[in-house]
Amino acid sequence: MKKELIKLVKKHGSPLFIIDHDEIRKNYRTFKRNLPRVQCYYAVKANSNQQIIETLFKEGSSFDVASYNEFMQVYEYIRHFEKKEKDFYIWDRIIFSNTIKDRDTLRKIKRYRPLVTFDSKDELKKIKDDCNTAGLVLRLKVPDTGSQVEMSSKFGAEPGAAANLIRQAFEWGLVVEGLSFHVGSQCTNFDNYSSALAITSQIFNDARKKGYQLKIIDIGGGFPVPYDNQVPKFEHLARIINSECKRLFPTDVELIAEPGRFMVATAAVLVSEIIGKARRDEKIFYHINDGVYHTFSGVVYDHWIPNFRAFKRGEKEVCAVVGPTCDSFDKISLSEQLPGNLEIGDYLFTESIGAYSTASSTKFNGFDGAKIFHLNK
Numbered sequence: 001m002k003k004e005l006i007k008l009v010k011k012h013g014s015p016l017f018i019i020d021h022d023e024i025r026k027n028y029r030t031f032k033r034n035l036p037r038v039q040c041y042y043a044v045k046a047n048s049n050q051q052i053i054e055t056l057f058k059e060g061s062s063f064d065v066a067s068y069n070e071f072m073q074v075y076e077y078i079r080h081f082e083k084k085e086k087d088f089y090i091w092d093r094i095i096f097s098n099t100i101k102d103r104d105t106l107r108k109i110k111r112y113r114p115l116v117t118f119d120s121k122d123e124l125k126k127i128k129d130d131c132n133t134a135g136l137v138l139r140l141k142v143p144d145t146g147s148q149v150e151m152s153s154k155f156g157a158e159p160g161a162a163a164n165l166i167r168q169a170f171e172w173g174l175v176v177e178g179l180s181f182h183v184g185s186q187c188t189n190f191d192n193y194s195s196a197l198a199i200t201s202q203i204f205n206d207a208r209k210k211g212y213q214l215k216i217i218d219i220g221g222g223f224p225v226p227y228d229n230q231v232p233k234f235e236h237l238a239r240i241i242n243s244e245c246k247r248l249f250p251t252d253v254e255l256i257a258e259p260g261r262f263m264v265a266t267a268a269v270l271v272s273e274i275i276g277k278a279r280r281d282e283k284i285f286y287h288i289n290d291g292v293y294h295t296f297s298g299v300v301y302d303h304w305i306p307n308f309r310a311f312k313r314g315e316k317e318v319c320a321v322v323g324p325t326c327d328s329f330d331k332i333s334l335s336e337q338l339p340g341n342l343e344i345g346d347y348l349f350t351e352s353i354g355a356y357s358t359a360s361s362t363k364f365n366g367f368d369g370a371k372i373f374h375l376n377k
């Protein structure tokens, strides 16, 4: 693999973000194989690169979008469908998972009869006013203990408020299609899923007893990526989800999920170049041409722990790896085990960097960010 990376970076320049579409297909198929009852809605936010969306569209994936623009990125592939087929696709294969949508967005998506999430009475009122064609999914607050990125401090209705919100929606002439949750991203504590499913099933079954025919359970994202060998196996989680869903929900329930990271994280590798070297307080600082304002933005927003490897061999020592901007905050890692003999012009590579990386990259200080190269497209 190293030889191939060097060849690509020599040809295309650095920093180079290489996306392997075979790996995306493999991840999608692994997900489907292990969770056969679950319809997979790729969370576009994890990496909104158009070619990734295209690959997953061709694989048969559905999509979770957070904004009108993300919606239009998917719409691109169904624009040419017959009206009936298009309406059905939007209804059945796309979910607006952002619980808060501005009025302008709601007005723009109204004509598509979308499936949208909500978690408060105020949002419900907005949907009633501006997008009453929508099907609704009520997002619940669930435990996210130990997840790399927590969600429950910003999203989700308290389970105790759910019955009233469902009743209110129907009283206003809206239709609640189901319930959703998100256990936090990179969830390695599988009890979060068990608790969330138990909370959700109680609300679901109570609603049905009251005559509200909910249909959908959306188990969100959070599916863990094997960044290191401490991460418990996805296959184990899938077995828990399969058996809990069987135990807790009626057989006619439609199960859906919104995996983001799981589809794309392992599908990209970044090759960066050392553009400066200095000893600061006895430690070697490698200054590279990518940083936390760019492809390593996940270190800040995603609480991601980066990994660096060198192509060259040499005696390893603890080094710092920092970004190219003028900001002293732009430090990617202060403790990487790297050879001390690397020089300006040498390359480093970082694996499993496909999720929440280029997606949140900026152009700070006038740096464009990594070039994107597609493998096995």
Ligand SMILES: Cc1ncc(COP(=O)(O)O)c(C=O)c1O
Residues within 6 Å of the ligand: 043, 045, 046, 064, 097, 098, 182, 184, 185, 186, 220, 221, 222, 223, 258, 259, 260, 261, 262
């Ligand atoms: C509503 C929603 N669904 C799905 C996802 C994707 O989560 P993950 O990447 O952990 O699978 C996110 C991530 O932020 C989200 O906010």
